[in-house]
Amino acid sequence: MNAEPDDTRPAGVRADDAPAGTPARFADELIRPFVVGTISVLTLIQLVEHPPVRLPWLTWGVVVVAIATGVAPSILPWRRLSDRMQMTLVSVFMAAGAVSFSLAKDTAAPALVLIASVTAGEKLASRRAAFTIVGAGTAATATVSWVATALHLPHESPWWVSLIVCLPLYIGLARRERADALAIADLAARQSRRAAASEAREAALEERGRIAREIHDVLGHALSGIAVQLDMADALYVAGRGQDANEAVRRARALAVSGIGETRRAIHALREDTLPLPETIARIAHGSTAGFEVRGEPGEVRVEVAQAVIRAAQEAITNAHRHAPGAEVRLLLDYTDRLIRLTVTDTGTAEAGAPPNHSGSGMGLVGMRERASLLEGTLYAGPTEPPAPGWTVRLELPR
Structure with a gap:
C-alpha cells in the first residue's frame, strides 16, 4: 500500500526523528514498552492460570502474535523500516488484537486492539493507511464478536462494544501531530542557531577584511616607501654618494615616524566604531x-x-x-x-x-x-x- 502525497505528514519530519529528551522519545522509550509489557505479562499470566476452554491453540496464537507485533515499534529501528513494512506490522497487530478481543475476553488481551489503534494513528506516516487499517480492524473485531456470540463462547459481550476500537485512533493521531509539531519546532530552532552562527562567521570575516584594509592602507604605503628609500640609500652609498645616502635614510626615518602616527590614528578609529x-x-x-x-x-x-x-x-x-x-x-x-x-x-x-x-x-x-x-x-x-x-x-x- 503506497500512500498518496496528500496523506503524509510534513515532508522531512517524522515523530521518530524527534531529538532525545522530547516527549515523543520519552513515550517511545519508556511509556510504550511499559504499557505493552504490562498488558502482555498480565495476559500471559491470566491465560496460564485460566486456560481457554474453547479454541485454546487459536487463542494462544493470536495473543502471542499480538504481543510480538505490539512491542515491535518499541524494540525495532522503526524509522529505518519501509512504509510497507510498518503498515504490515501494524495490520498484523490490529488483526491479532481483533481476534483476541473476543477469544481472550477474560484477560487483559482486549486492550491490545486498542493499543493497535493508537499505534496506527501515531506510527504510520499515511493517515489514509491508518484509517483503513483501523476501520478494517474495527469491522474484524465486530465480526469476531458476533461469531463468538453465535458460537456461545464464554464471556461474550454485545457486538457493538467492539465499535470503540476505532476511537483510540484519534489519540494516536493527536500524539503524532504533537510529535510532528515538536520536531518541526526543534528543526526550526536548530536552523535558526545555524543561521545565527553563519551570520556571526560572516560578520567576523567582514571585520577581518576591514582590519586587513586598515593594515594595508596604514602600513603598506609607509613600508613600501621605507623600502624604496633604503634601497636608494644602499645604491647611493655603493656609488660613493654618502651625503645623498644619509638623506635617503633620513627620509626613510620620516616615513617610519609618519607610519607610526597613522597606525595610532587607525587603531583609535577602529576603537571609535562603538x-x-x-x-x-x-x-x-x-x-x-x-x-x-x-x-x-x-x-x-x-x-x-x-x-x-x-x-x-x-x-x-x-x-x-x-x-x-x-x-x-x-x-x-x-x-x-x-x-x-x-x-x-x-x-x-x-x-x-x-x-x-x-x-x-x-x-x-x-x-x-x-x-x-x-x-x-x-x-x-x-x-x-x-x-x-x-x-x-x-x-x-x-x-
Whole structure:
C-alpha cells in the first residue's frame, strides 16, 4: 500500500526523528514498552492460570502474535523500516488484537486492539493507511464478536462494544501531530542557531577584511616607501654618494615616524566604531583645532561607511596641516535621506592651489578613492570653488 502525497505528514519530519529528551522519545522509550509489557505479562499470566476452554491453540496464537507485533515499534529501528513494512506490522497487530478481543475476553488481551489503534494513528506516516487499517480492524473485531456470540463462547459481550476500537485512533493521531509539531519546532530552532552562527562567521570575516584594509592602507604605503628609500640609500652609498645616502635614510626615518602616527590614528578609529559617528568626528576635529558642524538628522550608518568617513577626515586634516600650515580647517558632516557627506575645507596658503604631496601619508587620496569606490561612493579633492581660496575634500557615501 503506497500512500498518496496528500496523506503524509510534513515532508522531512517524522515523530521518530524527534531529538532525545522530547516527549515523543520519552513515550517511545519508556511509556510504550511499559504499557505493552504490562498488558502482555498480565495476559500471559491470566491465560496460564485460566486456560481457554474453547479454541485454546487459536487463542494462544493470536495473543502471542499480538504481543510480538505490539512491542515491535518499541524494540525495532522503526524509522529505518519501509512504509510497507510498518503498515504490515501494524495490520498484523490490529488483526491479532481483533481476534483476541473476543477469544481472550477474560484477560487483559482486549486492550491490545486498542493499543493497535493508537499505534496506527501515531506510527504510520499515511493517515489514509491508518484509517483503513483501523476501520478494517474495527469491522474484524465486530465480526469476531458476533461469531463468538453465535458460537456461545464464554464471556461474550454485545457486538457493538467492539465499535470503540476505532476511537483510540484519534489519540494516536493527536500524539503524532504533537510529535510532528515538536520536531518541526526543534528543526526550526536548530536552523535558526545555524543561521545565527553563519551570520556571526560572516560578520567576523567582514571585520577581518576591514582590519586587513586598515593594515594595508596604514602600513603598506609607509613600508613600501621605507623600502624604496633604503634601497636608494644602499645604491647611493655603493656609488660613493654618502651625503645623498644619509638623506635617503633620513627620509626613510620620516616615513617610519609618519607610519607610526597613522597606525595610532587607525587603531583609535577602529576603537571609535562603538561611538556615534558625529561624536567621533567631533573628537578628531577638536584634537586638530578644526571647526566642526553637523547638518541633517544623524542616524545609523554601516560600520564600513563610518570607518571610511573617519579615515577620510583624518587624512584630509593631516593634508591640510601639512600643505596649508596655519590655515583654518572646517569639517561639515551632512546627513540626507540616502547619503552621508563629509566636507573638509581649509582657507589655504600660497601653496594651497598645488596638489598635495602624499609621500608621507598612510592612506592618501588614492586610498580614500578606493574606499569610496568599494562603498559605491565618490570622492572629490581639489581647489575650493572661486572666489573662496583653499582646498576642499568631499566624500559622499550611501547610508
